[in-house]
Amino acid sequence: MSDPSAAAYEAVIGLEVHVHLKTRSKVFCGCPASFGAPPNTNVCPVCLGLPGSLPVLNEAALRSALLAGLMLGCRIAPFSKFDRKNYFYPDLPKNYQISQYDLPLCAGGGLEIEADGRRRRIGITRVHLEEDAGRLVHTEGGAGGSGVDFNRTGVPLLEIVSEPELRGPEEAVAYLKELRRTLRYIGVSDCDMEKGSLRCDANVSIRPRGAAALGVKVEVKNMNSFRAVGKALAHEIERQARALAEGERIARETRLWEAEAGVTRPMRGKEEAHDYRYFPDPDLVPVVPAAALVEELRASLPEPPLRRRDRFADRYGLPAYDAEVLTAERETADYFEACVAAGAEPKAASNLIMGEMLRLLKEAGIPIREAKVAPAGIAELTRLVAAGEVSGTAAKEVFAEMFAAGRGAEEIVRARGLAQLSDEGELERVVGEVLRANPQSAADYRAGKAKALGFIVGRVMKATKGRANPGLVNKILKKALG
Numbered sequence: 227m228s229d230p231s232a233a234a235y236e237a238v239i240g241l242e243v244h245v246h247l248k249t250r251s252k253v254f255c256g257c258p259a260s261f262g263a264p265p266n267t268n269v270c271p272v273c274l275g276l277p278g279s280l281p282v283l284n285e286a287a288l289r290s291a292l293l294a295g296l297m298l299g300c301r302i303a304p305f306s307k308f309d310r311k312n313y314f315y316p317d318l319p320k321n322y323q324i325s326q327y328d329l330p331l332c333a334g335g336g337l338e339i340e341a342d343g344r345r346r347r348i349g350i351t352r353v354h355l356e357e358d359a360g361r362l363v364h365t366e367g368g369a370g371g372s373g374v375d376f377n378r379t380g381v382p383l384l385e386i387v388s389e390p391e392l393r394g395p396e397e398a399v400a401y402l403k404e405l406r407r408t409l410r411y412i413g414v415s416d417c418d419m420e421k422g423s424l425r426c427d428a429n430v431s432i433r434p435r436g437a438a439a440l441g442v443k444v445e446v447k448n449m450n451s452f453r454a455v456g457k458a459l460a461h462e463i464e465r466q467a468r469a470l471a472e473g474e475r476i477a478r479e480t481r482l483w484e485a486e487a488g489v490t491r492p493m494r495g496k497e498e499a500h501d502y503r504y505f506p507d508p509d510l511v512p513v514v515p516a517a518a519l520v521e522e523l524r525a526s527l528p529e530p531p532l533r534r535r536d537r538f539a540d541r542y543g544l545p546a547y548d549a550e551v552l553t554a555e556r557e558t559a560d561y562f563e564a565c566v567a568a569g570a571e572p573k574a575a576s577n578l579i580m581g582e583m584l585r586l587l588k589e590a591g592i593p594i595r596e597a598k599v600a601p602a603g604i605a606e607l608t609r610l611v612a613a614g615e616v617s618g619t620a621a622k623e624v625f626a627e628m629f630a631a632g633r634g635a636e637e638i639v640r641a642r643g644l645a646q647l648s649d650e651g652e653l654e655r656v657v658g659e660v661l662r663a664n665p666q667s668a669a670d671y672r673a674g675k676a677k678a679l680g681f682i683v684g685r686v687m688k689a690t691k692g693r694a695n696p697g698l699v700n701k702i703l704k705k706a707l708g
């Protein structure tokens with residue numbers, strides 16, 4: 227922070243995150259919950275709020291919400307209900323949103339995060355299920371007016387509220403990224419901020435460093451990327467510190483982040499819960515999750531990403547960076563472990579996956595589960611490299627063909643003559659030829675110019691089309707050059 231007065235204050239941040247649950251249909255009707263359909267094509271009397279229609283809870287949405295709550299270490303409420311949150315807005319056809327107020331589905335969890343190399347557990351106050359609102363579409367310049375698209379109305383949303391325990395923008399961003407990874411691990415949401423399937427609002431206050439009482443909190447909205455969250459929070463903390471240093475009072479309000487100007491601006495006074503006149507929705511039965519269902523979901527939970535990262539470093543002796551990249555997505559981590567189970571040396575498999583594999587997958591625009599290279603193929607290729615039968619350079623070429631054609635490593639090596647040349651007699655002959663053709667380089671090396679050796683090795687590689695065993699070439703050369 228550029229303002230020195232900011233150092234006297236500490237930030238207190240809580241995040242309210244909304245994620246779209248990846249269900250086929252909406253949360254209270256049978257309409258598709260998909261993204262990108264033409265406006266107002268995924269609608270019915272229920273999600274349009276027409277008189278006489280009745281909502282019915284989508285079981286898949288409930289399961290996803292419970293799974294997320296369990297993954298985040300929450301208690302599952304033995305009894306919870308849906309409430310109506312009343313407010314008027316053109317994208318809300320019923321004039322109320324079905325949400326949960328005093329009896330959320332899940333409460334009292336936590337998420338371990340890593341920021342600035344330190345681990346901390348951030349408390350999660352509650353996780354509840356609600357419906358999304360529609361979307362206002364404004365035409366360019368406003369000439370054609372504004373329209374409303376109700377396709378998103380009724381798409382299941384999970385609201386995840388953290389305790390006000392985040393102490394700065396770095397921690398807030400680390401929390402969001404860890405939450406995204408964790409929810410993607412259980413497959414309940416894509417958590418794609420660009421498509422709006424993960425949205426984040428922040429409550430920010432500051433207080434004198436070491437003080438117990440909380441300052442006045444300001445809600446910040448309209449942050450559309452992780453970067454925007456970091457920048458908006460840094461700006462807002464500095465703005466509050468500057469205001470307090472100048473003797474101003476902080477207003478309790480909602481502010482919008484304006485990315486282009488790089489500032490937050492007041493939007494409205496902060497509403498209170500009683501402004502919404504919450505009351506139980508009489509159209510929906512209370513939710514009483516069966517103990518057997520909760521236990522079934524609990525038993526299906528995967529190892530959390532951060533714990534898996536630690537295990538990859540410990541068990542496979544991988545550098546911290548490798549462990550982080552490999553566990554970023556559950557599919558990648560599963561694939562790596564399948565390679566090791568098939569006999570691949572862990573670090574060699576990690577290099578191939580993090581390098582060639584992820585690059586080619588990105589180019590092809592496909593997920594790892596659609597790759598034609600089976601884990602056994604990775605094991606086969608790393609074995610050939612370790613045994614000196616294929617050079618590291620040739621291995622990349624072999625892998626590219628395995629990826630494109632789905633053929634086995636040995637088969638490609640044989641068919642394309644890529645086997646490493648380790649025949650000493652043959653290599654001595656090639657080295658002799660190269661030295662005779664490049665007498666100046668040989669003389670330079672003998673005169674103490676170590677660089678000249680690299681040039682000669684390069685010529686040998688060229689003469690053997692990259693197949694020469696580099697260790698053997700070096701040994702033969704040093705002998706030949708005395």
Ligand SMILES: [Zn+2]
Nearest residue numbers: 255257270273
């Ligand atoms: Zn509908």
